[in-house]
Amino acid sequence: MRVIAGSARSLPLKTPEGMDTRPTTDRIKETLFNVLQPDIPGCVFIDLFSGSGGIGIEAISRGATKAYFVELAPKAISCIQQNLSFTKFTDRGIVLKQDVLAALSGIREEQVDIIFMDPPYNQEHEKRVLNLLKTLPYVTEDTLIVVEADLHTSFDYLSEMGYEIVKEKKYKTNKHLFLRKA
Secondary structure: OOOOOOOOOEEEOOOOOOOOOOOOOOHHHHHHHHHHHHHHHHHHHHHHHOOOHHHHHHHHOOOOOOEEEEEHHHHHHHHHHHHHHHHHOOEEEEEEEEHHHHHHHHHOOOOOOOEEOOOOOOOOHHHHHHHHHHHOOOOOOOOOEEEEEEEEOOOOHHHHHHHEEEEEOOOOEEEEEEEEEO
């Protein structure tokens, strides 16, 4: 896995050993950032269920002012810290070693521009996180929320929750949903 573009372009990133994380492939990451690129420069980015931190680091490399990395697994936390150090982004990366819901409640930003989440599949983490996000003051109608999920995950509850799907990108086994508050 590597940084695709920006100031840290082509730098290799470490990934946690074992099967606890599923690093986003370079091809899918490139497709994702082709969609996000217009919103990245100068943005505040949150990478939930960060794993290796590859998505947040890509955002910083492409011009995000700051990225929050939220992760609980000690091996993944170590990986994120090593990757931030290796890419020289420690001054722009904030690592939160806690549960996603607790971390989100503790973030003190006026506005967050992009929130990316890639939770463990088929455990309904997305639903719980989206339910919390709609109540947080830094999540506005301008905040773009990207959810990576299993291809067959249903999001039929989104409009009830007050979200609209701006775009959906499907791959072989998973998909990205791009959401905003309605």
